Amino acid sequence: MTEAATSVSRKRSGPRVTISDMADALGLTKSTVSRALNGYADIAEGTQLRVKKMAAELNYQPLSYAQAVKTGRTRSLGLVLQLSDHDAHRPFLAEFLAGLSAGASQEGYTVTVASADTHDTLVDTFRSLAQDGKADGFILPRAMVDDPRAKLLRAERVPFVLYGRQQDPTGCAWFDVRGEDAMRDAVRHLADLGHRRIGFINGKTIYTYASLRLQGFKAGMAECGLTIDPDLMRDNAVTRSDGQAAAGAFLDQAEPPTAIVCAVDNAALGAYAALAERGLTVAKDVSIVAYDGTQDGANAQPPLTTFAVDNRNAGERLSSLLIRRVRGEPVENLRETTAATFVRRASTGPAPAGPTPSSNKNF
Amino acid sequence: MTEAATSVSRKRSGPRVTISDMADALGLTKSTVSRALNGYADIAEGTQLRVKKMAAELNYQPLSYAQAVKTGRTRSLGLVLQLSDHDAHRPFLAEFLAGLSAGASQEGYTVTVASADTHDTLVDTFRSLAQDGKADGFILPRAMVDDPRAKLLRAERVPFVLYGRQQDPTGCAWFDVRGEDAMRDAVRHLADLGHRRIGFINGKTIYTYASLRLQGFKAGMAECGLTIDPDLMRDNAVTRSDGQAAAGAFLDQAEPPTAIVCAVDNAALGAYAALAERGLTVAKDVSIVAYDGTQDGANAQPPLTTFAVDNRNAGERLSSLLIRRVRGEPVENLRETTAATFVRRASTGPAPAGPTPSSNKNF
DNA sequence: CTGATTTCCGAAACCGGTTTCGGCAAGAGG
DNA sequence: CCTCTTGCCGAAACCGGTTTCGGAAATCAG
Numbered sequence: 001m002t003e004a005a006t007s008v009s010r011k012r013s014g015p016r017v018t019i020s021d022m023a024d025a026l027g028l029t030k031s032t033v034s035r036a037l038n039g040y041a042d043i044a045e046g047t048q049l050r051v052k053k054m055a056a057e058l059n060y061q062p063l064s065y066a067q068a069v070k071t072g073r074t075r076s077l078g079l080v081l082q083l084s085d086h087d088a089h090r091p092f093l094a095e096f097l098a099g100l101s102a103g104a105s106q107e108g109y110t111v112t113v114a115s116a117d118t119h120d121t122l123v124d125t126f127r128s129l130a131q132d133g134k135a136d137g138f139i140l141p142r143a144m145v146d147d148p149r150a151k152l153l154r155a156e157r158v159p160f161v162l163y164g165r166q167q168d169p170t171g172c173a174w175f176d177v178r179g180e181d182a183m184r185d186a187v188r189h190l191a192d193l194g195h196r197r198i199g200f201i202n203g204k205t206i207y208t209y210a211s212l213r214l215q216g217f218k219a220g221m222a223e224c225g226l227t228i229d230p231d232l233m234r235d236n237a238v239t240r241s242d243g244q245a246a247a248g249a250f251l252d253q254a255e256p257p258t259a260i261v262c263a264v265d266n267a268a269l270g271a272y273a274a275l276a277e278r279g280l281t282v283a284k285d286v287s288i289v290a291y292d293g294t295q296d297g298a299n300a301q302p303p304l305t306t307f308a309v310d311n312r313n314a315g316e317r318l319s320s321l322l323i324r325r326v327r328g329e330p331v332e333n334l335r336e337t338t339a340a341t342f343v344r345r346a347s348t349g350p351a352p353a354g355p356t357p358s359s360n361k362n363f
Numbered sequence: 364m365t366e367a368a369t370s371v372s373r374k375r376s377g378p379r380v381t382i383s384d385m386a387d388a389l390g391l392t393k394s395t396v397s398r399a400l401n402g403y404a405d406i407a408e409g410t411q412l413r414v415k416k417m418a419a420e421l422n423y424q425p426l427s428y429a430q431a432v433k434t435g436r437t438r439s440l441g442l443v444l445q446l447s448d449h450d451a452h453r454p455f456l457a458e459f460l461a462g463l464s465a466g467a468s469q470e471g472y473t474v475t476v477a478s479a480d481t482h483d484t485l486v487d488t489f490r491s492l493a494q495d496g497k498a499d500g501f502i503l504p505r506a507m508v509d510d511p512r513a514k515l516l517r518a519e520r521v522p523f524v525l526y527g528r529q530q531d532p533t534g535c536a537w538f539d540v541r542g543e544d545a546m547r548d549a550v551r552h553l554a555d556l557g558h559r560r561i562g563f564i565n566g567k568t569i570y571t572y573a574s575l576r577l578q579g580f581k582a583g584m585a586e587c588g589l590t591i592d593p594d595l596m597r598d599n600a601v602t603r604s605d606g607q608a609a610a611g612a613f614l615d616q617a618e619p620p621t622a623i624v625c626a627v628d629n630a631a632l633g634a635y636a637a638l639a640e641r642g643l644t645v646a647k648d649v650s651i652v653a654y655d656g657t658q659d660g661a662n663a664q665p666p667l668t669t670f671a672v673d674n675r676n677a678g679e680r681l682s683s684l685l686i687r688r689v690r691g692e693p694v695e696n697l698r699e700t701t702a703a704t705f706v707r708r709a710s711t712g713p714a715p716a717g718p719t720p721s722s723n724k725n726f
Numbered sequence: 727c728t729g730a731t732t733t734c735c736g737a738a739a740c741c742g743g744t745t746t747c748g749g750c751a752a753g754a755g756g
Numbered sequence: 757c758c759t760c761t762t763g764c765c766g767a768a769a770c771c772g773g774t775t776t777c778g779g780a781a782a783t784c785a786g
Contacts, residue, residue, distance in 0.1 A: 063496040065428035066742040093457040101478035111476040115464040133426040429772040
């Protein structure tokens, strides 16, 4: 028995041991070895054990691409980076990818990353990757309201999972953090502190998260009996300077807000700058609460009150979902959401007793 | 001719067009089509064109894993993430990966990411990935002085490229930023500003970059005729709190430094905190210059003077080098370094006219 | 016009697995 | 004791490519 293991003398190209070597060493045929390894029912339990033991002994591991020729699957999950809006994923990507690959590794999968430079070549990149057989399915970060990636993949019947929800759920699996709940809770938190004039700085409206967070903000305002001033609403602010401009516009109005909800941490940090420019201090003059849970927010002065999302976990969940999808589970089973966690820090405080009580509307 | 193209009626599994379909459509054999596509010399120029045109028309693209069975190569570059010290790559990874995959994409390659949770499973992850045939070669970020990954891969004859140099260059290809030059220039810069007592906070000594940057610091001090005080030297500081502790220890000495060179931006930001704790202000009381070029440094108050490294570019260079390595080029041709770029911001200033001139050593 | 090269392509083996099919031997049932 | 299952494995086809080899036709030299 053991002599058979040592008698592996064929050293064709490198010390790779193939399934035929296994068969020779065991006195079986390739097909039997293969089925034993894959746990087919028509293999005696004894031989299955014997084969697996030999595999461990010889350190045999099938070539994934050799398997793929017949099975059509490589055990790899695709992720394509859009280099055009690279700031979009910068803080986001590292944790997310770590989660993705960790979740994939658990099931013996890997993550295959490609990149599209321009927005036009994006779809081509997907197509080419799918045709290449480089990925069994795709993970689509940042779901868009009108998502060309989802359309393509659905049409070509390639499995995929979205990070973010989709209005039309047909054919879509997803994982998402309920940003709308967070925004509603943000308003509640501020209302509890006595704020009544609250502004909202939203993210990019091309993404589905923006409309959801807006919804949540509106719901929170309604619940708390507050009225929304259209002049205190801004869209498409995702960078610091975006946030600075938006918050500045709020503050320069006749009746500035006492609190601002930001859909994105970065925008909130821009709001910090806008306050500083005007000699105002965060929390004392204007309260700010945001969403993301970035490190920058934690480091800011004062530390930013925000709703943290666990991108690491999101990655893990997404790869798990995609693997199940690849294995044939219907999309209806593959939709998960989770809550963001409120991180109360120091950017919110009681509403200042300003001239706000008797507002001069058309009254 | 064109009728042949439309007569592709076999729809076995999905609308995939195989090389046999191509052969049928062209009235040639598989082998001829294959060689035409791969540019073999024994194919008439005319037929080669004809085949390629048909490939475009039928949208034919070979399955990379089918090719790999014979060629042994998947056109994918491996990268394994170490989740244990995740903070090590956090800001680093996003840009780096973008560069990697961009460089890979240019040559039709992809990047395959796996992850090792513990430090022990790291080598196994490499071994398994290589045996799986999931990657043709590997990119090894953060070269260590005694690098188990490099050892393994060299032993198993798997191509790899290091981000960072190696003392023993045998079998090693690499790309690196010359941190030693940056540290030397940092000292020069400070010396030009009149500083004479300069501290140094280094990074993790397990990585090769640390000894190089230390070398550079020493060289700079020597060049400028300055003496190194062992009490102003610290190691293994890579986080904010690390830097804060190290800088704090410097500042609490009888004769504190007027400037600190940090091997890592994060440590410098910790030094900011240490100064703030003691009522000192950056640049006026103590000058600080660091290395990395992180966004956090740019956002800090005052903005951090540092040496920026272009991780995006590093990724691109590394994938290019690895691809060449996979294609058989000897490692001797595959070693590149580049300079970090000095970004003078506001954390350095002239040395304060303190009690430093007549230092009371054993004199 | 003949013989020797080239040029160009087809036939077939091969890569390392998976999967279908069929058959032999042992056990079950009558 | 004979038949019918059932359990278990071998033989061979197959997946979609690549590569080696050999041979026919075309070109060249003499």
